[in-house]
Amino acid sequence: MTNGDIDVFAQTDDIAAILSQHGLPPETLVLVDNIQSWCQEQGIDEPNPFRAAKTLFLSGPPHALILLPKVISRDMVESVTGAVMFHDFEVIPRLNQNDRDFLRHLVLHEIAHILSRDRGESECDVWASKELGKL
Numbered sequence: 001m002t003n004g005d006i007d008v009f010a011q012t013d014d015i016a017a018i019l020s021q022h023g024l025p026p027e028t029l030v031l032v033d034n035i036q037s038w039c040q041e042q043g044i045d046e047p048n049p050f051r052a053a054k055t056l057f058l059s060g061p062p063h064a065l066i067l068l069p070k071v072i073s074r075d076m077v078e079s080v081t082g083a084v085m086f087h088d089f090e091v092i093p094r095l096n097q098n099d100r101d102f103l104r105h106l107v108l109h110e111i112a113h114i115l116s117r118d119r120g121e122s123e124c125d126v127w128a129s130k131e132l133g134k135l
């Protein structure tokens, strides 16, 4: 961990609570050292070495997994907020200033994919921001 990194492992209980609020079991969350290398080991294609979150659908249960790195670097944060900015500018200061909110938004975005598989990236970001506002 270097300065500015987010310790995801320390937020496990908070993430589990958010999963539960949306009807997803705690086993949905899988913390890995690195998403790309984890995927390579499983024979899953993942071109982005800085991927900060990924959802995998299974025949279940659980019916989906959310992969998160145990530590999210500042570069990963910036890459995510850079993408969110296109869909929802207003939430950006909150994500940049509050690591817990950043992580919650990241998880909510993946939950949005799970709850409605045909939702696109921008819809998932907007939904995540709305749900973050309720927490």
Ligand SMILES: [Zn+2]
Residues within 6 Å of the ligand: 109, 113, 120, 121, 124
């Ligand atoms: Zn997405």
